Amino acid sequence: MQNDTYFSSLAWYRHMREHAPVTYSEQHQQWMVFRYDDVKRVLSDYETFSSEVESEGHTLTPMDVSLVALDPPCHRHLRALVTQAFTPRTVTQATARIEQLVKDLLEKHMGRGEMDIIDDLAYxxxxTIIAEILGVPVSDQERFRHWSDLLAGVTPFDGSDFTGEMSVYFSRLLDERRREPREDLISSLLAAQVGGEHLSTLELLGFCILLLVAGNVTTTHLLGNAFLCFDEFPRLLEVLARDGTLLPGAIEEVLRYRSPLRFMFRVAKKDTHLGGQSIHAGQWISAYIASANHDEAVFSHPERFDITRTPNPNLSFGHGVHYCLGAPLARLETRIVLEVMLRRFSSIQRRPGSMLEPLDPQGFMQGAKHFPIVFTESRAVHPRSLHAGMNRRSFKSGEEREMQSPKA
Structure with missing residues (x-):
């Protein structure tokens, strides 16, 4: 994957924001939305832009009743039940386990001095973390990856009934936990109730499938995209090694600059107007999060990578009632990976000569399929304070440097 592919996307987004911020694609039979305020409205105004599919003549699947596919009041009821089990305490308790697992995964490759960020670490x-939280066998992780990549569109559909396979798999686990509850999320979900009501079997299946997919695919490519940024801005690793307090801001800037999600779908529930266009009930809308995160009206110098950008209201985890429930876990895992690697290695870089293959450019995820690195183990702990004059860190993208050069 070459930078010109990514930068050409940024150039296209910029052109569309300026000239056709809300436009209808005859090819895809849907509206495409590019400006921040419009994307934010599409993601949050559920009374106009729905996450629900039409159920008439359609047999509901677990994903049709998952959190991402429901609007209030059903969404509010389901989220209230789920949050009883998937609490901030659940995430916080995973901190020590995440750090130990990162160390164990890195240790496997210390002798070689190289590894793949996606295949050997992030995935x-x-x-493993989401499987342990849910209470599913980690030994089935290759099956999980296959299902997750198909459901997220990371790999092309292979014709298999993978949603049926997932339903059968989790139905068996639910039956086991009903008979013998354990200290895991599936057992907690079975016990959770609001007003005397429990989650239905279909809702339980939907949440388990969603969490398995969203809990690994998004974070996997958030980590991969962080290293794409490090590859573009090599000085960034040195800055973060000197001052770990900059890591949260750096992660937010990765989310903005290279969002794992390119766009999200909605369907119009009623006739409406957006960006000067008339949208009719029943029409589909693609809200381009990756474009909104680079909107000049919201982000100063959007093509500049600035780890101290404040505020940074990126939309990478959504907005409103559908804001990603797993966002805290994704941020935690990413922060711990970077902290451990920056302590452990004195140098990290993409393996010389390696070519990066992008995810499907038509899919809703963006990033690299693989990211091979070489590294040198550190002999000393890096200082944790920033040198004088290094308190502000912003980096120009290759495209911005090109645009601002004398020859541009």
Missing amino acids: PLTV
């Missing part, structure tokens, strides 16, 4: 970390 096994995220799928």
